[in-house]
Amino acid sequence: MTADIANEPLAPQIWHWQGYxxxxxxxxxxxxxxxxxxxxxxxxxxWRKNIPVLAAAHRVYAIDLLxxxxxxxxxxxxxxxTFETWxxxxxxxxxxxxxxPTVLIxxxxxxxxxLQAAVFAxxxxxxxxxxxxxxxxxxxxxRQQLPWYRQWGTTxxxxxxxxxxxxxxxxxxxxxxxxxxxxxxxxxxxxxAVTEELVDILLGPAQDQGAADVxxxxxxxxxxxxxxDLLPLVTCPTYFLWGTADPWEAIAxxxxxxxxxxxxxxxxxxxxxxxxxxxxxxxxNAYLQQxxxxxx
Numbered sequence: 168m169t170a171d172i173a174n175e176p177l178a179p180q181i182w183h184w185q186g187y188x189x190x191x192x193x194x195x196x197x198x199x200x201x202x203x204x205x206x207x208x209x210x211x212x213x214w215r216k217n218i219p220v221l222a223a224a225h226r227v228y229a230i231d232l233l234x235x236x237x238x239x240x241x242x243x244x245x246x247x248x249t250f251e252t253w254x255x256x257x258x259x260x261x262x263x264x265x266x267x268p269t270v271l272i273x274x275x276x277x278x279x280x281x282l283q284a285a286v287f288a289x290x291x292x293x294x295x296x297x298x299x300x301x302x303x304x305x306x307x308x309x310r311q312q313l314p315w316y317r318q319w320g321t322t323x324x325x326x327x328x329x330x331x332x333x334x335x336x337x338x339x340x341x342x343x344x345x346x347x348x349x350x351x352x353x354x355x356x357x358x359x360a361v362t363e364e365l366v367d368i369l370l371g372p373a374q375d376q377g378a379a380d381v382x383x384x385x386x387x388x389x390x391x392x393x394x395x396d397l398l399p400l401v402t403c404p405t406y407f408l409w410g411t412a413d414p415w416e417a418i419a420x421x422x423x424x425x426x427x428x429x430x431x432x433x434x435x436x437x438x439x440x441x442x443x444x445x446x447x448x449x450x451x452n453a454y455l456q457q458x459x460x461x462x463x
Contacts, residue, residue: 182260
């Protein structure tokens with residue numbers, strides 16, 4: 168990594184998609200293009216520890232998905248907040264901004280977005296690298312496999328949050344520094360990585376108009392694909408990194424995804440939580456560089 172790239176600020180840029188402003192960040196001028204896709208409630212800045220390292224040898228882009236970060240947050244009656252919508256956005260970004268087939272690197276729900284994009288347009292996705300992929304346990308098909316009382320409890324909570332006044336109040340309670348810090352301490356194996364900078368990165372967009380409605384729309388979204396639907400259709404090389412201390416996406420279930428034909432390697436990261444790219448960036452960056460140097 169050159170000193171110039173290391174010291175270069177991650178200034179936001181704007182691209183318009185279907186009339187909505189979408190924030191993205193970009194570093195690097197040569198090499199294979201990479202697009203980094205964040206998880207639920209996060210933004211492109213969740214990759215701030217990875218972008219400069221990768222940009223030494225690649226054109227690196229990180230995007231704020233519609234509804235998150237600095238991007239527009241239109242009301243759910245105007246836009247469907249689904250994996251199909253976000254995958255279409257990602258592919259249009261690859262066409263219009265990057266202009267070449269791209270490696271997609273995702274975390275959490277960003278992995279499902281990347282998988283859906285690779286299924287929609289395989290010619291535009293060179294490779295997938297997926298970090299603690301969302302297993303979508305609230306998906307209606309997976310929920311049917313749970314004991315009846317757990318099915319009932321989840322359905323009831325979603326219905327309660329469907330009341331806009333109650334749902335907005337609930338969102339405002341968790342969109343507070345103390346609550347965000349508590350959630351991060353649960354999600355990160357190494358809690359020293361939970362800094363005030365990180366809390367501010369996640370909390371800032373939550374104050375935007377429309378943020379509560381986007382949050383509630385996704386919490387109540389029980390349809391759409393699960394990874395097991397998409398992986399059999401993926402044709403590009405696929406790699407997994409998985410923090411073993413993830414409290415939300417159990418590695419025992421994640422390891423079952425390694426059986427699909429497209430998967431080249433599945434690497435557990437001992438003691439790391441749900442967001443390895445931010446919690447253990449040096450470890451993650453080393454694997455990313457190794458896999459990006461591997462011929463497809």
